[in-house]
Amino acid sequence: MQQVTVRYFAGARAAAGVSEESASAGRSLDELTAELVQRHGERLAAVLRVASFLVDGTACHDRRTPLPAGVTIDVLPPFAGG
Known part of the structure; x- marks a missing residue:
């Protein structure tokens, strides 16, 4: 797979x-x-x-x-800071 x-x-x-x-x-x-939310629940859904999202850095x-096989997806929530 x-x-x-x-x-x-x-x-x-x-x-x-x-x-x-x-x-x-x-x-x-x-x-x-949608699959990730099924795996991890509503807390992740909110995030x-x-x-x-970055796909191979883009x-x-x-x-x-x-999404093609072999790519990396980065999940970046909003960051606080100043």
């Missing part, structure tokens, strides 16, 4: 309970996030609603494009 790697940062890591995991490739970011603006 073809896979993608999902890496969580800051609050996303706390909500997921893991720093990294694998998921099936070939689905869109919207489909992937994913406001998070930014911001993902089209959440319906299929």
Whole structure:
């Protein structure tokens, strides 16, 4: 089975309970996030609603494009700071 790697940062890591995991490739970011919510619950869903996503280091603006095998998706929640 073809896979993608999902890496969580800051609050996303706390909500997921893991720093990294694998998921099936070939689905869109919207489909992937739905699967991640099923795995980890509403706490992660709240983070994913406001998070930014990088696919192999590039911001993902089209959440319906299929994710190819082997890519890394970084989940970046909003960061506080000043």
